[in-house]
Amino acid sequence: MRHIISILVENEAGVLSRVVGLFAARGFNIESLTAAPAESGETSRITLVTEGDEPIIEQILKQLNKLIPTVQVTNLSDGPHVGRELMLIKVTTERGQHEHNPRDEVLNIAKIFRAQIVDATPAALIMEVTGDNDKLNACLAMLEPFGVAEMVRTGQVALSRGTRK
């Protein structure tokens, strides 16, 4: 099962490599990882998506807690949470291969997925899509036939619902 783990760490040099090194050394898997300064500048929040059965996840949580600069570790998948990921996707829109104007169709798909067009040239569009993992996958699948030149995803970030921390 996939787990979204939120790790609050002291914002100090080398802290990210401690977290990543731990996963590498113990053979845990990282599906995605994002890191940025948290509410106060003193801490950083790392949001990490991993997969594993219950004992593995328990070890991951304990091992993360054991790192000295770790302030708090939360398994967001334990409770209700909101997760989001951002994707930038560059789609080619040249005429030729398609019967219709591909640009119109791509724009239609963008509308369905509430994507923003953030760059446009005669040959390509870049759109920005935000959502959960499934939504981004669905959007990507729809756009692939048009030719996805490049794509980048931030990896998931998440917060628990309500006041729970």
Added chain:
Amino acid sequence: MQLTGAEIVVQCLLEQNVRTVFGYPGGAALYIYDELYRAEKRLTHILSRHEQGAVHAADGYARVTGEVGVAIVTSGPGATNTVTGLATAYMDSIPIVCISAQVPVGLIGNDAFQEVDTVGITRSCTKHNYLVRDVRDLARVIREAFYIAKTGRPGPVLVDIPKDVTNTLCEYTPSNASVTIRSYRPTIKGHIRQVRRAVEMMQVARRPLLYTGGGVILANAWKGLQQLSKSLNLPVTHTLMGLGAVPSTDKRFIGMLGMHGTYEANMAVSHCDLLVAIGARFDDRVTGKIAAFAPQAKIIHMDVDPTSISKNVRVDLPIVGDVRAILEQINALIQEENIPSKQVDILEWWEQIGEWRKKECLRFTQGEQIIEPQTVIETLCRLTNGQAIVATDVGQHQMWTAQFYKFQRARHWLTSGGLGTMGYGLPAAIGAQVAKPDQQVILVTGDGSIQMNIQELGTCLQYQLPLKIVILNNGFLGMVRQWQEFFYEGRYAQTDIAVSPDFVKLAEAYGALGLRTERPDEVEAILRQGLAHPGTVVMDFRVRRESNVYPMVPAGKALNEMILGEIL
């Protein structure tokens, strides 16, 4: 007051009551060494012959004293040479602070002379590490390093200090205040409900067994363990790291368990209905085949490190905390509630253990021609009444020492259990002898292991350490040879060390006393002569070449699938 970084390093060491450090100087460490020179009267520096030796010596010092061991090395190769020492200490949870010098801040990342990414290299073999880029952080970092090294599950902490930082002035305020790190707060006391539950489980068990490890030693918890074992009449087995917690001659002690454990200990684990693990971590050398480990038992696990709990074996009752505090809680509860000793209800269990003991699994026969290695250890134990501080290297001699030296006291046993570091023994024994100049310190080693850090004989002689070195010399890398005999059809690939130095002459070359025998009837006389000599002694015992360590549980087999000796 304004001090340089190097002065702050020395002041902070004195603040922590450090009186002895081990180390090896070099270019980037020069300012620190200049301060050590000035502080000579207050801080003794022991010069090793290799940085690995300095870290192992700090480790040995820490194991016998319970204090934090300190090693100081230079940048680059000085730092990389500490890696084996740090990894050894990390696996065995030994508190060490290692101060490594680094190239000046401005040169970091430039591939400067003697530059390596020390914090990067040591990240996975230390409990924590620091690079101090600003002298204003230096005092705080050193104080934190000591605090982290000795609290919670202890371990090595490395502080990397660039050369220019050691030569920069900074305001320094002496401080003995306790350190607080908001992201690091080890649990001390056990959860009272869990403690109560543990006592209940011990009360109803019919076949209980205490399985204890290095954590009991590290937490200075052996008194509490002895009390628990005595008050409830519970059998005790120790891991390799746990030896000495209960005197080996105690009637409730049933020997070491695991790969080379006793028949009775391994059978007891396989048949107990309650296994109480205290400061032990279910290492694969202890459990054998996990699925068949303590198959009928409920398991209680007390440990200061939550990651150790349910890592290898699912436990029924975890208690996180300092095992000394937990044992005190348990013993207090037993007293308060007048819980009776388990005499009658586990009588059958003790009878069964008695049956297993009758196997005498450590029995061997000493003939007239060739020295059996066990004879040397047995005689050594008898001559020292099991009271010496004994260090070993790694291999057959290590297991024979664990089996045949009947330890009477905790913190008298130094061995690399987790990492299995050949070359650990001599420098660790040096650290122990420096810490305890008036006690008998003995190194038991093999002809393979001793050569992995033999240069430290120079350190022994420089400081006139009365260390006694016992080499069980069989001309083989014996433990690997044993595995080749058992599991690789006797193909002795690269385990015959055909050429070793003449250890007697080598000892003499360093200025030590060298003794040798190959005759069984001379073993005792040589040991007596060596032990009585005031200086460093190397005793070379030519023992049977192809002796095996028994019992043995082959890797991956269940604990009750032991290979017993030829004569059993």
